[in-house]
Each structure stands twice: as structure tokens, then as C-alpha cells.
Amino acid sequence: MKGLVDIYRQQFKTTLASFLQYRAAIAIWMIGHILEPLIFLVVWSAVAASRGSEVGGFGAPDFAAYFIGMMLVNHATYTWIMYEFEYRIRHGSLSFALLRPLHPIHTDIVDNVSSKLITLPMMLLAAGFLAAVFKPAFHPVLWAVAAFVPAIFLAFLVRFLIEWTLALAAFWTTRVSAINQAYHVAALFLSGQVAPLALLPGPVRAVATVLPFRWTISFPLELLLGRLTPGQALAGFGAQLAWLALSLVLLRVVWRAGVRIYSAVGA
Amino acid sequence: MPNDPAVRARDLRKVYVVAEREPGARAALRSLFHREKKKVPAVDGISFDLAPGEIVGFLGPNGAGKTTTLKMLSGLLHPTAGELSVLGHAPWKREKAFLRRITLVMGQRNQLVWDIPAADSFELNRAIYRIPSADFRALVDELTELLDLGPLLRKPVRNLSLGERMKCEIAAALLHRPQMVFLDEPTIGLDVTMQRRIRTFIAEYNRRTGATVLLTSHDMADVETLCKRVLIIHHGRLLFDGELAGLVRRFTEHKTIVVQLSDCAADLRPYGEVVSCAEGTATLRVPKANIAQVTERLLADLPVVDLTVADPPLEEVIERVFAQGAV
Amino acid sequence: MNSLRLFWVFLRVSVLSELAYRANFFLQLFESLVDLGVALAGLAVVFSYTDTLGGWRPDEVLALVGVFFLVGGAIHLVIEPSMQRFIEAVSEGTLDFTLTKPADAQFLVSIQRVEIWKLTDLVLGTGLLVFALVRMGTHLGALQAAGFAVTLVAGGIIVYSFWLMLATLSFWFVRVENILVIFQSMYEAGRWPVSLYPRWLRFSLTFLVPVAFATTVPAQALSGRLTGRTLLGAGTLAALMLVVSRLVWRAGVRRYSGASA
Numbered sequence: 001m002k003g004l005v006d007i008y009r010q011q012f013k014t015t016l017a018s019f020l021q022y023r024a025a026i027a028i029w030m031i032g033h034i035l036e037p038l039i040f041l042v043v044w045s046a047v048a049a050s051r052g053s054e055v056g057g058f059g060a061p062d063f064a065a066y067f068i069g070m071m072l073v074n075h076a077t078y079t080w081i082m083y084e085f086e087y088r089i090r091h092g093s094l095s096f097a098l099l100r101p102l103h104p105i106h107t108d109i110v111d112n113v114s115s116k117l118i119t120l121p122m123m124l125l126a127a128g129f130l131a132a133v134f135k136p137a138f139h140p141v142l143w144a145v146a147a148f149v150p151a152i153f154l155a156f157l158v159r160f161l162i163e164w165t166l167a168l169a170a171f172w173t174t175r176v177s178a179i180n181q182a183y184h185v186a187a188l189f190l191s192g193q194v195a196p197l198a199l200l201p202g203p204v205r206a207v208a209t210v211l212p213f214r215w216t217i218s219f220p221l222e223l224l225l226g227r228l229t230p231g232q233a234l235a236g237f238g239a240q241l242a243w244l245a246l247s248l249v250l251l252r253v254v255w256r257a258g259v260r261i262y263s264a265v266g267a
Numbered sequence: 268m269p270n271d272p273a274v275r276a277r278d279l280r281k282v283y284v285v286a287e288r289e290p291g292a293r294a295a296l297r298s299l300f301h302r303e304k305k306k307v308p309a310v311d312g313i314s315f316d317l318a319p320g321e322i323v324g325f326l327g328p329n330g331a332g333k334t335t336t337l338k339m340l341s342g343l344l345h346p347t348a349g350e351l352s353v354l355g356h357a358p359w360k361r362e363k364a365f366l367r368r369i370t371l372v373m374g375q376r377n378q379l380v381w382d383i384p385a386a387d388s389f390e391l392n393r394a395i396y397r398i399p400s401a402d403f404r405a406l407v408d409e410l411t412e413l414l415d416l417g418p419l420l421r422k423p424v425r426n427l428s429l430g431e432r433m434k435c436e437i438a439a440a441l442l443h444r445p446q447m448v449f450l451d452e453p454t455i456g457l458d459v460t461m462q463r464r465i466r467t468f469i470a471e472y473n474r475r476t477g478a479t480v481l482l483t484s485h486d487m488a489d490v491e492t493l494c495k496r497v498l499i500i501h502h503g504r505l506l507f508d509g510e511l512a513g514l515v516r517r518f519t520e521h522k523t524i525v526v527q528l529s530d531c532a533a534d535l536r537p538y539g540e541v542v543s544c545a546e547g548t549a550t551l552r553v554p555k556a557n558i559a560q561v562t563e564r565l566l567a568d569l570p571v572v573d574l575t576v577a578d579p580p581l582e583e584v585i586e587r588v589f590a591q592g593a594v
Numbered sequence: 595m596n597s598l599r600l601f602w603v604f605l606r607v608s609v610l611s612e613l614a615y616r617a618n619f620f621l622q623l624f625e626s627l628v629d630l631g632v633a634l635a636g637l638a639v640v641f642s643y644t645d646t647l648g649g650w651r652p653d654e655v656l657a658l659v660g661v662f663f664l665v666g667g668a669i670h671l672v673i674e675p676s677m678q679r680f681i682e683a684v685s686e687g688t689l690d691f692t693l694t695k696p697a698d699a700q701f702l703v704s705i706q707r708v709e710i711w712k713l714t715d716l717v718l719g720t721g722l723l724v725f726a727l728v729r730m731g732t733h734l735g736a737l738q739a740a741g742f743a744v745t746l747v748a749g750g751i752i753v754y755s756f757w758l759m760l761a762t763l764s765f766w767f768v769r770v771e772n773i774l775v776i777f778q779s780m781y782e783a784g785r786w787p788v789s790l791y792p793r794w795l796r797f798s799l800t801f802l803v804p805v806a807f808a809t810t811v812p813a814q815a816l817s818g819r820l821t822g823r824t825l826l827g828a829g830t831l832a833a834l835m836l837v838v839s840r841l842v843w844r845a846g847v848r849r850y851s852g853a854s855a
Contacts, residue, residue, distance in 0.1 A: 029775065031780065038795070039782065043640060043790060055643050175621055182628060185632050342693070342851075343694065366694055366695060366696035371691065396696060
């Protein structure tokens with residue numbers, strides 16, 4: 001256990017060092033992360049304006065709260081490993097990772113969390129700026145905010161595990177960009193990044209609830225914004241835990257199969 | 268003027284400004300606000316002439332200034348100071364007329380397009396250099412014959428081996444019959460046969476076209492085979508400019524004697540410095556002045572099966588030049 | 595004239611390169627269709643709740659999306675791959691090959707890579723555009739069509755100059771590969787009429803990262819919203835940026851070759 005903590009600490013230092021090298025790159029990535037929710041914030045506010053003041057229970061201030069919150073929740077839970085994995089396989093760096101007495105997922109987790117910690121101040125700044133401009137309606141409910149903490153943590157875990165498993169598709173095909181894009185698109189809609197799930201047609205909402213997308217992004221946000229009853233929150237946690245278990249099993253199975261293929265074909 | 272040098276350099280200098288940083292997190296954070304800069308003279312006042320049609324070797328350890336000099340000659344870098352003219356042009360001005368008459372080949376770096384047959388990359392160069400069709404066909408045929416390219420031209424470049432790719436690279440670089448050829452480590456990473464093939468080609472090309480060739484290489488075989496004259500650079504300064512033979516003569520006080528004995532039991536130290544002894548073959552380093560004497564004694568004292576006197580390997584000579592230059 | 599011939603040769607080389615990967619066509623088609631699908635789905639959701647968006651009718655926004663795909667396709671066809679390749683070449687040292695060729699280096703660098711399958715974006719965008727125009731029932735008068743053509747070309751030039759200036763930063767800074775992402779990220783905002791956005795964002799999308807000139811302005815021409823001032827502005831900016839980007843390029847090459855100022 002101590003060994004793992006040590007590894008995590010060292011990896012954090014490495015990530016920090018490389019981040020300081022690539023600070024311009026980071027700033028640029030963040031632009032996209034801030035702009036996307038901003039665009040939809042503006043669009044939906046315009047829709048609300050054209051309808052008088054609100055749409056489906058969301059007025060402009062509500063949209064502001066939703067999308068600014070979405071920006072932060074997405075930032076907390078997003079991963080990029082599916083874009084990198086194919087590169088690792090192609091360039092043989094995966095072989096190095098496999099030679100080490102440590103499951104490669106650990107390095108990735110730390111790298112992910114470290115980069116988020118480093119960029120969090122900037123994201124909070126952006127959120128603050130957007131809040132000043134768009135004046136979101138945010139009425140925090142104590143228990144909901146408290147519940148938000150484990151919810152976001154679980155959401156991060158589930159999303160990370162699922163997307164890491166998805167990245168393993170690279171073991172079987174080089175055409176991962178198509179898979180990634182399809183996933184990204186599905187996630188966009190079904191996690192509530194294009195529009196709050198409440199505004200999507202019924203069948204779409206149902207699909208989102210069955211798939212993990214609602215539980216990895218929308219659920220913590222709904223909780224934070226005080227849009228759920230305690231009963232719904234509890235059910236939500238149940239769904240998250242179920243997905244956690246499922247994704248762990250999935251990861252195990254797919255990883256084993258993938259490594260077998262990789263070592264058979266030639267590491 | 269036919270007698271004008273192809274390359275004329277006088278007191279050529281290139282100074283780089285580099286950022287420096289200590290390791291560690293604190294220094295990393297500090298570097299966000301303040302960058303330490305240092306002036307590094309990569310080329311520190313060199314002067315030489317290259318006559319048209321010469322093949323000249325340019326030697327030096329890594330970081331000595333070879334590539335920087337090459338880049339100045341090809342117009343890629345502005346000299347910081349000094350005079351420089353190549354084929355009558357100031358290279359850094361990158362005039363089209365100048366660029367049409369030179370070519371650059373870099374070992375392990377490709378200008379050929381990766382996914383298509385080399386022949387199609389040739390077409391690209393044909394358009395860029397505006398080579399007339401009739402000439403082009405003849406040139407491709409000549410190069411194909413000399414480099415034995417045959418079936419290679421129709422294969423996508425990524426499917427070629429390193430050696431085959433290098434041959435195609437060289438061919439592509441010479442399609443426009445340049446009069447000044449810069450070769451930066453052209454045989455690096457290639458197997459012995461391919462290296463020899465390329466050396467032969469360069470010599471033949473030089474003979475046929477009278478092009479001036481400047482070659483940098485770490486491979487002594489390249490230098491020995493192709494270059495009558497070498498320039499040795501270290502720490503940005505020219506340590507030697509002259510005939511290769513003269514280099515060996517000037518910088519060595521020793522010769523190597525290789526003796527074949529029935530075994531290694533005998534103590535050879537009184538005869539000279541024992542470099543190695545294995546399975547009856549001993550290598551000794553002996554001062555030049557003593558060669559005749561030592562040879563006589565060896566033949567008289569020991570059961571010698573075979574004896575050879577040779578110059579020390581070129582690597583050793585060059586190393587000595589570097590070492591002296593560093594002083 | 596030789597420039598045209600050179601462009602044709604590069605195009606031919608790129609096409610030949612890509613034909614080696616036939617599967618990429620279907621891959622690209624899939625990705626483009628998915629992209630289009632998302633855009634249309636987003637529009638569908640939004641317009642299920644309203645009839646106008648900031649004064650724009652659904653068909654007009656559809657036309658805007660068509661322009662978005664059309665211009666995006668043109669960017670992905672030649673501007674992006676060439677600039678990407680250029681930045682790589684600077685760090686790999688293979689730019690030296692380009693600089694020792696007797697042709698204008700900026701030109702060579704700008705056309706060196708053509709991702710031929712990105713034509714699907716162009717085709718889909720044009721198709722969507724035509725479809726939207728038909729639904730709008732507008733008969734494109736000669737003046738409107740001309741306005742569209744001019745703003746489209748001006749938009750293209752502005753975008754190209756912008757990308758070139760971004761890419762040229764690799765002469766001054768290392769690790770610039772990600773810089774092109776600036777445009778990609780901000781370009782997403784071009785899916786919607788720029789007039790929707792708050793003033794500071796509108797300004798950024800017009801004068802900092804020229805997305806508005808690439809998408810909204812030509813779409814304005816199609817929906818009869820184009821003012822003479824905007825048209826003039828687009829044209830002037832295009833000419834200005836062409837000149838400025840050339841100067842930046844020249845400065846970059848001088849920097850690369852260590853010329854003192």
C-alpha cells in the first residue's frame with residue numbers, strides 16, 4: 001500500500017513537471033472545455049428568451065447554473081485515454097508498461113487526477129467569470145451538496161473505468177477514431193451536455209438512464225443543483241454502485257483478453 | 268570563373284542563445300518567470316575553400332559544429348559573422364538560382380513521401396525543380412542504373428528497408444543535377460554492403476558530373492574511401508584542413524604492430540605498449556621512431572608466425588586530434 | 595502558373611497516398627455522417643421548443659450548419675493537414691528540405707498535404723446548404739450569390755492566414771503542436787449564429803479567432819442579412835491578413851535561420 005502511495009506521489013510530480021513544460025498546451029485544451037458548455041448555455045438561454053422566459057422548467061438563470069455546473073462536473077470526470085491508447089500500442093510504449101510490476105491503469109489514474117488538480121484553479125476562475133456574466137440561479141441544499149461529494153467521486157471512477165475499457169478496443173482494431181467518435185457523440189447527448197436530460201424526448205431519456213451516461217455526468221449535476229429528491233438521490237447512488245461493479249468486471253475481462261491478443265501478435 | 272572556389276568561407280561564426288534550467292520543482296516554477304540564457308558559439312571563426320569537384324570530409328564529434336556549418340552553407344542558417352559564398356551566392360539569401368544548384372541529403376531523415384512509390388516523389392521534385400521531361404527520364408534512368416534502383420521505385424517508401432530508402436532518397440536529391448551536394452551522415456544505420464554501394468555511387472556521381480561534395484560522417488570508412496581531403500572541427504574551430512594522408516602522418520607518433528605467435532605466454536611489454544593479446548595474436552603500439560628496431564627484436568627473440576606493421580586506425584587518429592584540440 | 599502546376603502535383607501525390615488506404619473513405623464517411631447527425635439532432639432538440647433562435651429561422655440555421663460543414667471540410671482538406679505537417683517538420687528537422695527547394699517555401703508548406711477523403715465534409719455541407727436553400731424557398735439573386743461567393747472566399751483566406759500565423763509560432767516556440775486546437779475548439783461555436791453570443795464572445799469569435807467570418811458571415815449573405823459594411827469588412831480583413839501572415843512567415847523563417855533583426 002505504501003508502495004502505491006509512493007508511486008502515486010512520484011507520478012504526480014512527473015505530471016506537474018511536464019505540465020509546466022506544456023503550459024500553453026493546457027491553456028488551449030481548456031478553451032474547448034469552457035467553450036462547449038458556454039455555447040449551449042447561450043443557445044438555450046436564447047430559446048428560453050424566445051418563449052417568454054423559460055423552457056421546460058428552465059429559465060435563463062437555470063440554464064446558466066446547469067451549464068456552468070456541467071463544465072465543472074465534466075472537467076472532474078473526463079478522460080482522454082481512449083485517444084492515446086492506440087498510439088501506445090503502435091509505438092510499443094505499452095510493452096514497457098506491461099513489463100512493470102504495476103497495472104498501467106494506476107499511472108493513468110494519477111496522471112488524470114493530477115492534471116485536473118493542476119487545472120482546477122483555472123476552471124474555477126472560468127466558472128467564476130461565467131457566473132458573474134450569466135448570473136446563474138444556484139440555491140444549494142445542504143444534504144444535496146454533501147451527497148454531491150461521493151456522487152462525483154463515484155461518477156469519476158465509473159467514467160474512468162468505462163472509458164479506459166473502451167480504449168482497449170485498440171487491441172483489436174486500429175480504427176479507434178470511429179469508435180471514439182461514436183462514443184463521444186452518444187455521451188454528448190445522453191449525459192446532458194447538449195441539453196438537460198429533462199428537456200430531451202422521453203425515449204432518449206430512458207436510454208440515458210439505462211446506460212451509464214446519466215450516472216457519470218448528469219446525476220451528480222442534478223444532485224448539486226437540488227433537482228432531485230432524497231429518494232431519487234438514493235436510487236442514483238444505487239445505479240452508480242451497480243455500474244461501478246459492472247465496469248470493474250468489464251475492465252478485468254477485456255484487459256485480460258486484450259493482453260492475450262497483444263502478446264500473441266507480438267509485443 | 269571556372270577557377271573560383273565552389274565554397275569560400277572566411278572567419279565564419281555562428282552563436283546560439285540557449286535557455287538553461289536546473290532540475291527540480293523549484294527551478295521549474297522559477298523558470299515560469301525568468302529564463303536563464305547563455306551564448307554558445309557553435310562555430311567559432313572557421314575559414315576554408317572548397318574547389319569545384321572536390322569531395323571533402325567534414326569530421327568532428329557530436330556538437331562540434333559540423334551540422335551548423337553545413338546548414339550555413341546550404342542557406343538554412345544565417346551566419347552570425349564572417350564571409351561565406353557558395354557557388355558565387357550568399358547562401359542565406361536563399362535565391363532560387365542558388366537553391367536549384369544545391370542539394371541536401373540527411374541520413375535517417377526523409378524527404379520522400381511515405382505512403383507512395385518513390386517514383387511519384389520524383390515527380391514532385393521534377394515539378395519543383397522544373398526539370399524538362401526529356402532530361403528527367405534520362406536522369407532517372409541513369410540514377411536507377413547507378414544505384415540499382417530497379418523495382419524499388421514502384422514500391423511505397425514505407426515498405427522499403429532503410430538501405431533501399433536511402434538509395435531512393437539520394438536519387439531524389441540528385442534529380443536536378445546539383446553542383447553542390449551536402450551529405451549529412453548518409454550511411455548512418457546502413458549495413459556494410461549498402462554503405463559500400465552508396466560510397467561507390469557518390470564517387471561515380473562526382474566523377475561524372477564534377478559536383479562538389481561535402482560529406483559529414485562518423486564512419487571512418489566513408490571518409491577513407493571518398494575523401495582525399497578532410498576538415499576536422501571541434502568546439503567550433505577547425506583543427507585540421509588537409510589531405511587525409513597528411514593527417515595520419517602529422518598526428519600519430521605511433522604505429523601498430525600485429526604479431527602472430529604460437530601463444531601469448533611471452534611477456535611483450537619490453538617491446539612496446541600491449542594493446543591486446545588473445546589466442547596468440549598480439550597488438551602492440553610502438554613509437555614510429557622505434558619501428559625498425561622493435562620489429563627486428565621481435566623477429567629475433569620470439570617464434571613469430573606473422574607480423575604486420577600498420578598505421579593506427581583512423582578513429583584513433585581523429586580522437587587524438589580532438590584531444591589535442593581540446594587542449 | 596507554375597504554382598498551379600505545383601499544387602496539382604501535390605494534390606496528385608496526396609491522392610495517391612490516400613488511395614493506398616481505401617478503408618479510410620468509409621471511415622471518413624461514417625465520421626462525417628455521425629458529425630452531421632449530431633448537428634442535426636441538436637438543431638432538432640432546440641427547435642422543438644422554439645421557432646426562432648435570435649431571429650434566425652430553422653432553415654436559416656440549417657444553412658449555417660451547411661456552411662459550417664463546407665468550410666470545415668475545406669479546412670480539414672488542405673489547411674489543417676498541411677499546417678500540422680509543417681509544425682512536425684519544424685521539430686523533426688525535415689523543414690530543412692523544404693527550405694532548400696527553389697520554390698516559395700510558404701506555398702510549398704501550405705499545400706503539402708491534402709486529406710482527400712475530407713471531401714465528404716465538403717460534399718455533405720454543400721448538400722445540406724442546397725437543401726436548406728430549397729426549403730427557405732429563396733431564389734438566390736445574382737447579387738446574393740455574389741455576396742455569398744465573396745464572403746466565402748474572404749472567409750477562407752482569413753482562416754488560412756490565421757492558421758498560418760498560428761503554425762508559424764513553431765519558429766519561436768517548441769511544442770506548438772497543440773496550438774492548432776485553438777481554432778478547432780473555437781470553430782465549434784460557428785455552428786450557431788454568432789449574433790447569439792454575448793458581446794465579448796462575439797468579439798473573440800470575430801477578431802481573435804476568425805470563426806464568424808468563416809461561417810456566420812457567408813450564411814448571412816444567403817439569408818439576406820449581409821450588410822454592405824460587413825461585406826467590405828470581410829474583404830478588407832482578408833486582404834490585410836494575407837499580407838500580415840506573409841510578413842509573419844518571413845519573420846519566422848528569418849528567425850529559424852538565425853538572421854539578426
